[in-house]
């Protein structure tokens with residue numbers, strides 16, 4: 010690691026911890042403000058949940074990602090990287106696996122014909138979705154459990170035949186602690202996507218996937234003077250004096266210590282509580298109280314497609330998967346996937362669920378047995394590659410009254426900011442919401458606090474301190 014004096018160029022020094030899209034966005038915004046920025050990522054590559062890996066000869070995202078027409082912040086970011094015009098937009102179909110049968114649920118007519126439900130149940134189900142799309146105040150939704158709200162509007166039949174299996178598939182048993190804001194945010198995102206022009210569901214991707222986006226983005230950051238450190242996990246952050254400005258000592262392990270004026274940590278909330286011991290006890294307990302949803306997600310490269318649907322939702326409770334995501338219904342097989350087909354098999358669960366550590370081979374066997382039962386034509390012979398990715402901290406669970414219990418972004422340790430995707434309140438986790446949050450919180454909370462603590466004047470003191 011270079012000596013920190015080399016980087017004290019007369020500007021306040023910022024460290025961004027975590028090189029996922031949130032960390033990259035914060036670094037980007039700070040660099041645009043002319044700050045001296047370093048970004049430290051623990052993994053060997055940048056991207057976090059959006060990072061890619063190799064499946065045989067194919068490089069694609071470890072976790073499935075699509076962009077919606079309404080993802081305006083993400084599209085603006087892609088534009089600044091010169092990639093927006095390359096977005097490929099594809100009309101998608103949605104499938105449903107219910108009662109041992111696979112059926113299309115891609116439009117209103119198909120929805121109204123959904124066989125497991127009576128006509129009254131279908132009307133109540135449709136009415137519930139419509140109602141969720143019309144509600145504007147998420148706080149009302151946040152104050153009641155998702156189960157209570159759905160039972161009230163959809164009735165027992167539709168709740169038990171459709172919502173309950175879907176909630177269990179998407180959230181595991183954690184659905185019991187989840188507020189109605191979860192279903193509200195999902196509905197809002199889908200309605201917004203339809204309102205944004207196309208009546209049909211269109212999803213987009215950049216050729217090369219997120220690997221390409223990350224490549225261009227990190228290069229652009231580097232060209233703008235941001236110092237990018239991979240394989241640099243941050244163990245701890247400690248303020249070394251009691252002044253209002255600067256002097257945060259950052260321990261990277263193995264005796265590597267560096268001093269910064271400001272630190273923005275974008276990693277999962279419970280990890281932030283462990284990272285900065287000087288936070289007040291109430292801040293630490295708020296950070297630790299945030300429950301996360303984790304995921305085990307297999308990527309499977311196949312010789313043949315398995316269905317025409319991008320997402321197949323599953324209501325049969327014997328199926329141990331959240332859904333089947335057939336990426337190659339969107340991503341061009343020939344030019345992007347070596348002529349093969351790419352399917353993801355995710356299973357979401359609470360961050361403390363023992364299945365998060367299920368051995369890869371066990372998960373593989375369970376997936377293959379399930380697919381053999383679900384699809385007559387599926388054969389193990391078709392599987393060219395099978396790899397399992399897992400993540401403990403994917404999305405903060407939106408529990409009852411979640412927004413009132415969030416820890417502050419501006420912490421009690423001067424210059425230390427805790428800004429991560431747990432602060433998304435009016436949406437579900439996705440890249441667009443993450444970038445929007447980063448932009449807004451930096452503008453409205455982090456930057457004003459920095460200015461109030463002396464802002465650029467920190468330079469004088471910290472240059473003195475370094476030099």
Ligand SMILES: Cc1cc2nc3c(=O)[nH]c(=O)nc-3n(C[C@H](O)[C@H](O)[C@H](O)COP(=O)(O)OP(=O)(O)OC[C@H]3O[C@@H](n4cnc5c(N)ncnc54)[C@H](O)[C@@H]3O)c2cc1C
Pocket residue numbers: 026027028029030031032049050051052055056057058059072073074075076241242243244275276277280304306355400402403429430438439440441443
């Ligand atoms: C299965 C799945 C499907 C998804 N599908 C979509 C989709 O279709 N569309 C969409 O828009 N979004 C999707 N998302 C969401 C999207 O991936 C996230 O919104 C986004 O990646 C969150 O970025 P982040 O930077 O907040 O978090 P992360 O990506 O988790 O980044 C945090 C980073 O911090 C690093 N870190 C942790 N501890 C330390 C430490 N001590 N020191 C340094 N670094 C550390 C981690 O290694 C990681 O890189 C999906 C996510 C998953 C898991």
